[in-house]
Amino acid sequence: MQNRRATRRDVFVFDVGKNTYLASSLPGIAETCFSVLISRNPEHSLFKEQYSDASIKLSDTKKLLLNTGSFFRTSTIQDRSFLTFVHHTADGKTIELVSTDDLRNWKSRQTLEHFSQPPVFVDLPTIKRRRRIGAFVSIGRKHIGGFIGNKDFDDWDDQGTIFEGRSSSFDATHLEPIAVTEIPSGILLLYSAKNSENQLSIGAAIFDPNDLTQTRWRAHAPLWKAPHDWYAQPITFLGASFHGKYGTIFLQRADHTAESFPLPKLWEMYRLPKQVLTLKKTEKNSEKKIVTALQLVRFHSNPIIEPKDANTWEAMATFNAAAVTLEDRIHLLYRAQGHDGHSVLGYATSHDGIHIDERLEYPVYDPSQITQTPKTQDRKFVRHPYMSGGGTGGCEDPRLTRIDDTLYLTYTAFNGMQPPGVALTSISVNDFLAKRFDRWKKPRLISRFGHIQKNWVIFPEKVGGKIAILHNVSPRIMLELVDEIDAPALVIDSCPPRQADNAHRWDNIVRGAGAPPIRTEHGWLVLYHAMDAHDPNKYKVGAMLLDLADPQIIIARSPAPVLEPEEHYENNGYKWGVVFVCGAVVKNGTLFVYYGASDRTLAVATASLPHFLNELLGNRTPQIKAVTIQH
Secondary structure, three states: OOOOOOOOEEEEEEEEOOEEEEEEEOOOOOOOEEEEEEEOOOOOOEEEEEEEEEEEEOOOOOEOOHHHEEEEEEEEEOOEEEEEEEEEEOOEEEEEEEEEOOOOEEEEEEEOOOOOOOOEEEEEEEEOOEEEEEEEEEEOOOEEEEEEEEOOOOOEEEEEEEEEOOOOOOOOEEEEEEEEEEEOOEEEEEEEEEOOOOOEEEEEEEEEOOEEEEEEEEOOOOOEEOOHHHOOOOEEEEEEEOOOOOEEEEEEEOOOOOEEEEEOOHHHHOOOOOOOOOEEEOOOOOEEEOOOOOOOEEOOOOOOEOOOOOOHHHOOEEEEEEEEEEOOEEEEEEEEEOOOOEEEEEEEEEOOOOOOOEEOOOOOEOHHHHOOOOOHHHOOOOOOOOOHHHOOEEEEEEEEEEEOOEEEEEEEEEOOOOOOEEEEEEEEHHHHHOOOHHHOOOOEEOEOOOOOOOOOEEOOOOEOOEEEEEEEOOOOOEEEEEOOOOOOOOOEOOOOOOOOOOOOOOOOEEEEEOOOOEEEOOEEEEEEEEEEOOEEEEEEEEEEEEOOOOOOOEEEEOOOOOEOOOOHHHOOOOOOOEEEEEEEEEEOOEEEEEEEEOOOEEEEEEEEHHHHHHHHHOOEOOOOEEOEEEO
C-alpha cells in the first residue's frame, strides 16, 4: 500500500450507482493516463485504486494530455457517465464532451460549440416521445444559463438566464455549476459562488424539471464556506457526491491532496406544495405521520395537563414542566399562571409517564411566599419588555436535577421589573416525596443581576470531580464547574447566547438547553431549543450528545428538529408555534420528554432510547478530511 500525497493532480469526482469515484493523475508517470479510484465509506476519505490506465480519447483518436484540460465537470444520464471540460490548444480552447461505459475508456462525443464554459447535464421528463436533456452553464460572472437539448447533445434550445447572483448574499458573483442531479422535488443544482468580500461558498437550488426557468427553492445560506485564510489560494472543485446522510463536496488546493467536505442536505427540507409525503392510512382511515427513529412521538391524548378554572393560580396556563424519577414514579413540577400572569409551580405525578395519577390543588413552590413579596391579591399587572409566556413575574421554566439526596431546582426568576435571571433553590428527596413543600431553601440568583439569562441546567453527576452547570450552548458548550453549589457567594457570569456559524443548519438561532442532561453509555443526551430564520417564530427542539468526560465536545447532533410545533394545541395557545422542553426522564428504556405547548398546556412525547441514540450517533459531527488513496 502506498499513500499518494501532493505530487498527484486530482481531476474529477463522480457518482455511479452507490459508489463514488475519483479520477487522479500522477504527473511524470503517464501524462495521458489517470487512475480511477473507488470509495465506499460514507465520509469519502479513503479511495482505493480500481484502474490505473484510464484515458480520454479525443475525436482525432489522440489521447488527451491531462495538463491541457481544465474545469472538468461530470454528469450522469441513464446510468452513463459524461464529462465536459475545457481543452486548451495552440489555436485556443474548445469545450469537449466525452462519455464512458466502463469508467476506463472515455471517448469523445463531440465539441460543444453552443457553450462557452463546461456545462453539467441532467435528464428531463420526456415530451412527445422526445428524450430531453437539461444543461446548466455559467454565463459571465453573475448568471447561470439553462439549455434544453436532445439525446444527441447537438440541438439546443437556449432558456436564457435562469439564475442570478444576489448582491447582498453569499452568492453575489462568480456563479459556477458544480453538479446536478434529479431528486423527488425537482432538479437539484450545486454551485460555487463568492460574496462581495471574495469569500468562496457552495449554494444549492431546485428547478422545475418541466420548466428550467422556474426556481422552486434556493438556499438562503451557504452549504459550505471557505475558511478566511483560503481567500488567496486557487481552488479547483472536483465534483460532488450525493450519497450518505450528508452530501460531500470535493476540492483541491494548490500543493494539497484532495479534500472532502460534508454538505448538509438542506434541499431535503423542501417539499412540493401539494405533494403528500410521509403519510399512511391507519385502520380507522385517518392519516398519521410516519416518524423516524430520531423523532419524538407525541402521546395521542395530549395535552396531559391543562388549566383549571377552579384554581385561580392555574386558571390561565399550565405548561413548561421539570421532571424527575423517584421511587419508580415520574414527578412533574409545572409552571402555572393565573389571570394575573404570576407564575408558580404546580405538582403532578405519573406511574407510566403519560397518564396523570395525582395533581395537587395548590402550588408547591411560589417564590413570592419565600421572599415575602406582596400576596396574590395585592399584585399589580406590570408590563415589562420581557413578558415571557405572558408572565408578569414569579418562577418560570423549572428544571430539576437530583444529586445524591437533594433535588436542585433552577428556574427563570422574574419580578416584572428587572431583567430575568436564573435562580436556584433545593429540597431534600425525603421532604419532596413527603410533600413537605414548605421546606424549599430560600432561592438566590446565581446569574449576574441585570443580565437576561435563561435555560441553565445542572448535570446529575459530577464532571471532573465538580458539579457542572450548563449555561450556554451557542456558539459553543459553556459550563461552570463548582465545588459547592450551595455556596452563598456563587454567581456565574455568562454571555448571552450568540449564534455560531450555523447559517446552513435548521438551528441557526439557538435559544438554550432544554431538560437537564441525561447520562447514557454514549454520552450526555441534551435536548435544546432553537429556531430557523427561514421558518421564523417557531420554537423547535434539537438533540445532541456531549462527551461524558468533557461535555464541551459535541459528539453528535440532530440534522433536523426532533420535535416541532405541528399539532393544534402547539399553535392555538398564547404563543403560536412553540414546543418548549424543560423536563425529560428515562424509564424502562423509554425517553419521556415533557414540553409546554403554545405557552398554555403541557404535553409529552416519547422515543425508544436505544433507537434514538443509535440514530443520533449516525449524525456524528462531520469532520473535514484529506482524501487518502491506496493502490
